[in-house]
Amino acid sequence: MAEIKVDVRGQTCPVPLVEVRKAIRKAAPGDIIEVIGTHPASKKEIPMAVEALKLELLSVEGSDTDWVIRIRR
Amino acid sequence: MAQRTTIVVQSGDMDKLYSALIIANGSLAMGMEASLFFTFWGLERLKKGGLEKGPLSKMHLLGLGKWMVKQRMKQAKVVDLEKLLTDFKELGGKIIACEMTMEIMGIKREDLRQDLIDEYGAVGTYIQHARDSAITLFI
Numbered sequence: 001m002a003e004i005k006v007d008v009r010g011q012t013c014p015v016p017l018v019e020v021r022k023a024i025r026k027a028a029p030g031d032i033i034e035v036i037g038t039h040p041a042s043k044k045e046i047p048m049a050v051e052a053l054k055l056e057l058l059s060v061e062g063s064d065t066d067w068v069i070r071i072r073r
Numbered sequence: 074m075a076q077r078t079t080i081v082v083q084s085g086d087m088d089k090l091y092s093a094l095i096i097a098n099g100s101l102a103m104g105m106e107a108s109l110f111f112t113f114w115g116l117e118r119l120k121k122g123g124l125e126k127g128p129l130s131k132m133h134l135l136g137l138g139k140w141m142v143k144q145r146m147k148q149a150k151v152v153d154l155e156k157l158l159t160d161f162k163e164l165g166g167k168i169i170a171c172e173m174t175m176e177i178m179g180i181k182r183e184d185l186r187q188d189l190i191d192e193y194g195a196v197g198t199y200i201q202h203a204r205d206s207a208i209t210l211f212i
Contacts, residue, residue, distance in 0.1 A: 012150050014095050017102035018160045025164070053104040 001030045008037040016042035017049055024053065027073040040064040077106040078208040085114030086130035087139060093212045094157040101164035108202040112171035119170060119185050124154050158189065167191045169198055
């Protein structure tokens with residue numbers, strides 16, 4: 001099982017969502033995707049995308065402008 | 074089958090193209106499928122070298138307004154239209170070019186960026202995409 005890092009610090013809408021989606025598409029089932037970002041809306045919206053894609057949200061940590069989200073494919 | 078977003082891109086204005094591509098990419102990112110129908114002034118943006126040529130829909134001011142907005146977008150780290158289009162295609166988005174517009178405006182397939190276009194069609198193709206779409210927009 002691989003752990004994939006996605007760094008979208010400094011990026012704004014819609015790039016964090018899009019980069020997470022790209023990483024999920026490339027990941028194998030069971031892989032963990034760790035996303036680091038600074039865009040406030042994406043901190044709320046990436047978990048929404050995870051739910052829509054029926055994946056597992058492992059954790060959301062940090063402040064609105066400096067966060068880490070972990071997802072299991 | 075995944076839900077779909079279908080957008081008619083009728084405007085060739087820069088800001089409206091941003092709206093269309095951001096919504097389309099957001100749809101793909103959130104697990105939907107997405108189709109963009111380029112017609113009229115929108116199709117001009119799919120001409121070779123035409124993507125960034127659109128004016129601002131308001132306060133274009135002979136290009137000064139557009140330049141100012143572009144500066145602000147750069148500061149806010151908004152990506153360019155080319156990147157949005159590349160991401161759209163990479164995430165499986167479909168692009169349809171309106172054949173009637175091509176006829177009216179004398180646009181040939183070789184004038185367009187054919188590598189991006191999945192289909193050339195008319196209203197029937199649009200309806201087939203739109204009838205099962207959860208989101209349809211005309212921009």
